[in-house]
Amino acid sequence: MxxxxxxxxxxxxxxxxxxxxxxxxxxxQQEQEQIKIDTESQLAEANQQVEEALQQVEDIxxxxxxxxxxxxxxxxxxxxxxxxxxxxxxxxxxxNLITVYLEYxxxxxxxxxxxxxxxxxxxxxLSEDVISARILSAIQESSIAExxxxxxxxxxxxxxxxxxxxxxxxxxxxxISEERPDFYCASMNTSKN
Numbered sequence: 001m002x003x004x005x006x007x008x009x010x011x012x013x014x015x016x017x018x019x020x021x022x023x024x025x026x027x028x029q030q031e032q033e034q035i036k037i038d039t040e041s042q043l044a045e046a047n048q049q050v051e052e053a054l055q056q057v058e059d060i061x062x063x064x065x066x067x068x069x070x071x072x073x074x075x076x077x078x079x080x081x082x083x084x085x086x087x088x089x090x091x092x093x094x095x096n097l098i099t100v101y102l103e104y105x106x107x108x109x110x111x112x113x114x115x116x117x118x119x120x121x122x123x124x125x126l127s128e129d130v131i132s133a134r135i136l137s138a139i140q141e142s143s144i145a146e147x148x149x150x151x152x153x154x155x156x157x158x159x160x161x162x163x164x165x166x167x168x169x170x171x172x173x174x175x176i177s178e179e180r181p182d183f184y185c186a187s188m189n190t191s192k193n
Contacts, residue, residue: 102156112138158191
């Protein structure tokens with residue numbers, strides 16, 4: 001008898017191989033889709049971080065621009081104030097300043113002068129507010145009034161001036177300088193003691 005050999009049917013084996021191959025292909029496709037989803041998620045997150053970083057850079061730039069603008073404005077103001085102060089010092093060097101003399105003729109009198117021209121004479125008996133208003137009025141009548149910075153000198157003789165009168169005048173001049181920040185006044189005692 002002749003042996004025909006073993007007959008193997010490949011149909012069912014091929015079906016199993018195709019099923020396994022199909023399962024592997026499906027798994028690979030799912031893994032590719034998951035990788036695509038993960039990549040898109042990471043890309044979106046990276047884009048979000050880039051946008052946040054760009055926004056932070058923009059905020060820092062705006063803040064820096066504001067600080068630079070403030071610094072420039074402050075520098076311009078300081079330059080303007082320095083120019084006004086220099087003009088006042090130049091005017092002072094030429095003898096232009098407001099002088100407040102405390103004198104006792106028959107009674108206490110305050111003489112407001114500019115380059116020896118009497119602008120006003122005020123009695124010490126008046127209240128501080130009235131004296132302050134009259135000094136301001138006298139300053140407005142002077143040629144120095146148009147300057148941005150006004151220099152003033154309170155001159156009194158410490159041997160004859162009453163301490164309460166000097167205090168009163170200093171308080172008046174301090175009030176004026178608070179009302180007008182461009183008004184500077186120094187006190188000078190002419191007594192030799």
